[in-house]
Amino acid sequence: MxxxxxxxxxxxxxxxxxxxxxxxxxxxxxxxxxxKYAAEFDVTGPLWYGYIVSSPVAKGKITKIHAEEVLAIPGVQRVFSHENVPSLAWFDRAYKDDVAPGGSPFRPLHEPEIMFSQQPVALVVAETFELARYAASVLRIEYDVEKHNTDLESSIGEAFDAPKGKTGFLPPPKPKGDMNKAFADAPHKVAGEYIHRAQHHNPMEMFATTVDWLGDGKKMKIYDKTQGAPNVQQYIAKIFGLSKDEARIISKYTGGGFGAGLRPQYQVFLAVMAALELEHSIRVVMNRSQMFSMGYRPHTLQKLRLAADDLGHLQAIEHKALAETSQFENETETVVNWSAILYDAPNTNFDYQLTKLDLNTPADMRAPGAATGSFALESAIDELSYEAGKxxxxxxxxxxxxxxxxxxxxxxxxxxxxxxxxxxxxxxxxxxxxxxxxxxxxxxxxxxxxxxxxxxxxxTQKAAAKAVLTADGHLTVSSATNDQGAGTYVIMTQMAAQTLGLPMSQVTFNLGDTDMPAAPVQGGSWTANSVGAAVKNACQEIGKKLLKLAQKMDDSPLAGVDFEDVQFVDGHLRTNEDITRSVAIADVLAASGEAKLEADGKAGPxxxxxxxxxxxxxxxxxxxxxxxxxxxxxxxxxxxxxxxxxxxxxxxxxxxxxxxxxxxxxxxxxxxxxxxxxxxxxxxxxxxxxxxxxxxxxxxxxxxxxxxxxxxxxxxxxxxxxxxxxxxxxxxxxxxxxxxxxxxxxxxxxxxxxxxx
Amino acid sequence: MNSFTLTQATAADEAVRDLASHDGAAYLGGGTNLVDLMKYNLTRPTHLTSLGLLPLADITSLPDGGLRLGALATNADTAWHPEVEKRYPLLSQTILAGATPQLRNAATNGGNLNQRTRCYYFYDLATPCNKREPGTGCSALTGPNRVCGVLGTSESCIATHPSDMCVALAALEAVVRVQGPDGERTIKFEDYHRLPGDKPEADNTLKAGELVTAIDLPEEGYADHFTYLKLRDRSSYAFALVSVAVGLKMNGSTIEKARFAVGGVAHKPWRDQEAEQLLEGQTASPDLFRKVATKVFAEAKGYGEGSLHNSFKIELGKRAIVRALKQAVEMDYEVNSNAFLNSNP
Missing domain, CATH: 3.30.365.10 (Aldehyde oxidase/xanthine dehydrogenase, molybdopterin binding domain)
Structure with a gap:
């Protein structure tokens, strides 16, 4: 039922x-x-290449960077490190992106301290990729190594309740009844501990940024691999004190993201910094090993206790989770709440804790929290079904x-x-x-x-779109959303075509450019819904304009009709009641003399x-x-x-x-x-x-x-x-x-x- | 990767001379491993002697009934060669269990012998590794070592040789033909790769400047009773956790001759001739196979428990030997059909 x-x-x-x-x-x-993907765009003028140097140690301090040795190699332009990084925004909030967790975000090349293995410690810029890669490989850096702790199991004693701070994070539900008594009394029960260790997203496309230095003040076209161009723009603009005009982010295609591209990654910071300092076009591409230096699904330990009565009805649900996070941010996932949504019991107890380790901050990875929690929950439910003989x-x-x-x-x-x-x-x-x-x-x-x-x-998240209908009858809709392979391009085209009754071939949907109306990062399964509604609303606004123009036509068959009573089908506006009262959109546009109609659409929760x-x-x-x-x-x-x-x-x-x-x-x-x-x-x-x-x-x-x-x-x-x-x-x-x-x-x-x- | 010069040699002796006349030179075959190693900065040759034009890509019958595999024949051409398929199906099956079609199309037979280990630490310059940098220590002894060995290891190195093909070549008792500054010589396959001991930087017994020119297979190919069983973490493009290549000569249910080698467990394809002797003249039976498997791993040493560590390979290895011997006797098993997907004969 x-x-x-x-x-x-x-x-x-x-x-x-x-x-x-x-x-x-x-x-x-x-x-x-x-x-074209981020590392494939051409730039105006010559392009230089930045290659990232990663820390071999997990904790410590850089004591010496022998930059002069690689600067002596012909063609090497600059070695960026904490020693010469320009003065940038000071407060943490400048480094907070839309989906940052609580805490103090990592600032690349900010200081000599090493907080996690593979932390970026330098960027070597040279005239060719091969030269930059070679120079980076011979750059000698000395470290004062300190003792690190990356062991979750032995750090359980240092766990603390996961604090709020990240958008969308739900604290564990409140307990109900008497969990321990219900569990002790129940005829059927299971208790288990569930483990998975870190998993990395590993999209096929490496994180990459190409900065096209336009030679007009600080204006740049920044081609970035991301799941959300607007999120990268506000991050870059705040840190470097740039206007949106100066920091235009373009991300037309994304070769997989799965959550790794929700937050701006450090290569975009490094590329923009180098471009601004050198006043030159720059490309920075991570290598595959460096794809393991960023966020990941955190190693998580879970404990579940479930109990049922003789009839197999759940009487007790307890779900506890402990996950790792970095020393500087509290990445939180919603792990245990799913047990309180999918099932109910009169006695419950939920708990979600974090432990800080000398690792980078974890990140949302496909179905973050739910993938973790539901594995444990649905394993335990299964086990209990056997116990209960069901x-x-x-x-x-x-x-x-x-x-x-x-x-x-x-x-x-x-x-x-x-x-x-x-x-x-x-x-x-x-x-x-x-x-x-x-x-x-x-x-x-x-x-x-x-x-x-x-x-x-x-x-649903806040999203916006813009629709433009030109005199040739072509509809172009745009939104600064993303398509990491999800099908956003086609479903938004469908939504626009549907709303105005146009064939798919007469509609173009563009995305991934901060010159377009803002959209949220592509994550959380909210794009189809949020951006789709904004596209629909923008197209409906075009529809309203069309109706007004149609009603201005001589002997308009739509005279006096309300918008609610009009449908858009087969390139025509017609009334719901009498489909023979109809005007072709092309005729409306021709009669109006307008070169184009424009409208914005918004949507939100x-x-x-x-x-x-x-x-x-x-x-x-x-x-x-x-x-x-x-x-x-x-x-x-x-x-x-x-x-x-x-x-x-x-x-x-x-x-x-x-x-x-x-x-x-x-x-x-x-x-x-x-x-x-x-x-x-x-x-x-x-x-x-x-x-x-x-x-x-x-x-x-x-x-x-x-x-x-x-x-x-x-x-x-x-x-x-x-x-x-x-x-x-x-x-x-x-x-x-x-x-x-x-x-x-x-x-x-x-x-x-x-x-x- | 550093800058380098390159010579395209057209004959083996020319290649040997070219290499000898350049400091820091290396032979370049298919490049499927060397180029990776250069990108990882594990090796920085300043000169490459390219072997691509050498006339060593043929596969030819030998007067003694054997088959000569040119060092520059690709793994794919070898696996799909009619004589190999007919007379040495074990080798064909084994090659196709390795890598991917793309890699097999580029990788050469000589290069397959000389590929380096896939131990995580060997490839990561940030970590100590005696094989890469003698004297720095072995990170695998206590760290995650799922890919590492349990037989013939030393305190300086527990790396494994990653090849599938070489496991079959060990069982087939191939002979490696090499040419060097001092002329030509042959090396029995069991003597080609070595154990790490206190010199883990040396994978094999090649002398400086020596070039593999061919691999000779003896006449016996065990075409009626053979198998290559490969256990790994996914069905394609994964190195063996444990693999077993078996060739048997049967007379009814009696094993007349038995050769087998185990991969994924040691610094070289692991052959145990005493264990082979236990099989010969005996009636095939599960008990016999278990006895043989126990013998092979009698001296094995695991390096830690749990899925990140490799002690499980001892039990897995024993079970793999039992299963592989059974498969070779019965010849009623399904070859990993996935290995043949997208392959181009």
């Missing part, structure tokens, strides 16, 4: 554009190489929440139950033998089937609805694994991922998002882990050969189901976003399937060969 309190959307979205599997508009540019799916349905218990609010929509039902039907769950170790394939491999659920925020409702997307992942028990190998042979995320604007790009999320879940479950050498305070597998993510050979059948929800409260355009939700549930479902296959419950990720021996 689904509970949907939302009324059907008032926005007309029933044409043949929204909801259709339309190809990416930028696809041909990407596959033909025409799409089928894992039945147990989840038995403990289904129809309201959000964490805030005692109704959901605007929640069709997780239909995800369970449709996913189970597609997967063939009813054929599952519930006993562990009961299923084998024709070759004798153990087979396990597992299920797990996920939950993510459906949130609805605070009243946020107070009244809980807004979330959900999913249910069903997984089949095959395990070779003697050798410990696990293969994920089948996944059905059923997702309820409001309206699906484009089933093709949304499916790709969920496929990518599912692969990410497989990766988290079986492979991903950055190895920390505690003696050296340093990550050691910092390359694509040794930091494992799945290859094609590791990925088998993935089936995506969208359970659509009609929900105009969570979002004015009915969209909840699919960037995060697809990866949730997958890792836990794999661990649960491995238990079903082998009878072995593994609570430490990734599930590498050694853990099943």
């Amino acid at each position: 689904s509970q949907t309190i939302a009324t059907p959307p008032t926005v007309r979205l029933d044409s043949d554009v929204i909801g259709k599997p339309i190809n990416r508009t930028e696809g041909p540019a990407k596959v033909s190489g025409a799409a 089928d894992p799916l039945e147990f989840r349905l038995l403990n289904y929440t129809y309201e959000d218990p964490s805030e005692n609010k109704p959901f605007t929509s929640k069709r997780l139950d239909d995800c369970y039902h449709e996913g189970a039907a597609r997967f063939g769950w009813e054929k599952r033998n519930p006993a562990p170790r009961s299923m084998r394939d024709e070759k004798g491999l153990l087979v396990g089937w597992g299920v797990a659920a996920g939950c993510w925020d459906a949130s 609805n605070p009243l609805n946020m107070l009244k409702y809980s807004m979330h997307s959900h999913n249910a992942a069903f997984v089949e694994v095959k395990v070779d028990e003697d050798l410990g190998t696990i293969h994920v042979t089948r996944v059905v991922n059923a997702v309820a995320a409001g309206r699906i604007m484009n089933p093709k790009t949304a499916r790709s998002q969920v496929l990518g999320g599912t692969v990410w879940g497989v990766s988290m479950a079986l492979m991903e882990e950055t190895y920390l050498n505690k003696d050296l305070g340093r990550y050691v597998n910092h390359n694509y050969a040794e930091y494992h993510i799945p290859t094609n050979a590791d990925i088998h059948k993935i089936d995506v189901i969208f359970v659509e929800e009609e929900d105009d409260i969570a979002s004015s355009i009915g969209v909840k976003g699919v960037g995060e939700i697809g990866m949730l549930g997958v890792a836990a479902a794999i661990a649960n399937a491995v238990y079903h296959a082998t009878g072995k419950r593994v609570r430490e990720l990734p599930l590498t060969i050694d853990k099943l021996l």
